Structure formats: structure tokens, C-alpha cells
Amino acid sequence: MIDDAGIVVAFWILSATTVICALMVAAARNLIHAVLFLALTFVGVAGIYIVLSADFVAVVQVLIYAGAVGVLMTFAIMLTPGADRLNSSTVFQAPALVLSALVLAVIVFVALDTEWAISDRQAFSATARSLGEAFLKPYIVPFEVASVLLAAAMIGAIVLSREEPEDERAA
């Protein structure tokens, strides 16, 4: 439980902003506007991380999500200029709405119904050091696998998106 009034007010403001921006991602007419609202959502989520005293993850969120993923998506939209820029829906709009409402209902029910083992821990102090120790001691193998995966994904993305040279196309 957090009872610092400032943090609680900040949480509600950030949550309202984040949820409204996420709704605008679904509602925006123009795909570019949807991406901009998505970037705002990412920043709002980073704020929620700070409320939960996860400073390192919040910084990573701003760097990677709001920065890299936002720019990547903007680029992908601009590299597909002839494609439909309307943020339109398929015929599955109504079933998708029903399904996500059901999922939300189940999540809310489970969150309220479970007896959580709440601890009386205080906010984390700076987490970067203990995160680094966790990455290099118990989580060393997943950490290394993640770096290999990132390299593979990067090479894969380059291979997928490069133009085929003329001589290869003729062969």
C-alpha cells in the first residue's frame, strides 16, 4: 500500500492520461495520429513505473518504447505510402469489442477476488545496481540468450527489408 498523497494523485493522473491515449490509439482516424498517441501511452506507462518505484525500467521504457519503437513505427508507416492510412477496422470489430470486454471483466474479477500476499515493503531505492547483479548472477543465461536474439532479430530485419539487387532478381 502506498499512502503518500502526492504519489497517489500522480498515479491517477498518469493512469487517466495513459488510458485515454490508449483509447485514442483505437479511435484515431489517421494511422500517424495513432502512433503519436501510442508514444504518449508509452510515456504515461513509464510514469506509472516511476510511481511503482521502478526507476531503471522506466528509463528503459522511455528509451526503447517511446524512442525506438515509436520512431520505428512512424518509419514503417512512412515506408508504406500507398497503403491505407485510415486506422480502419475489419469485420471483427464487434466480436473483438465483446472479447476484450470479457477479458477485462475476468481480469478485474480475479484482481479483486484474490487474497494477495501483500508485503509492507517500502519503495525500492535505486534499482539499477540490484538489477545488474540479478542479470549477471541468477539470470546470466537468459541475459546472454537475449543478446543473441537481438542480434538475430536485427539481421533478420535487415534481410527481410532490403531491396533485392538486380542480378539476384534475374537469376
Place this chain on the structure above:
Amino acid sequence: MSVLPDVVLMTLELEQVLIVGGILFAIGLYVALSKRNAIGILMGVELMLNAVNVTLLAFARFIESPRPIDGHVFATFVITIAAAEAAVALALAVAVYRHRETVNIDEIDVLRW
């Protein structure tokens, strides 16, 4: 009463953060299932991954655990994998666009039998 937290909004409980995460997840699910543009679908997936991270960090903050920092480790891994996934998926979208002049998922039907 045990089910609802004492709804004084001046304290922040685990349940409230979980519900915000759930709302974000539901919006992401709706976007991913309903959008016609492949890049729009990817936006929904990213929203869902963010919602999961919110709940992971909420558990790390509030739940009794011998190693509370593990939630942060998982969240960092999720962010890493999401970045790799976004790069590959957007490269796929650009590659499909080069051949078909569209990224609308209901027009990409070469695999339809």
C-alpha cells in the same frame, strides 16, 4: 470487507494498479483484433506487452517475495523481446508492402486455400 479495497482513493493498492493494467490490456487486445492495417495490429500487441509490464512491476512493488527485484528483471526482458519483435514485424510489413502495395491484412490472402 475483503473483496474491495477500502475505496478511499488516497491510498494506492495493488488491485488498483492491476485494474489499470487490465484496462490497458483490453484496449490492446481490441486494437490487435480489430485493426485492418498490419502496423495497427502491431500497436495493439505493444499495448498488451506494456499492460503486462505494468502488472509485473505492480507485483514486484506490492507482493511479499524473497527476491522482489525479479519482477523488474522480467519486465526488462519483456521490453527487450518486444523491441526485437517490433523490428522484425515492421520489416515484414515493409517487405509485404513491396510485393503487394498494401499492408491490409484482409487483402494479404496468398496463403488462403
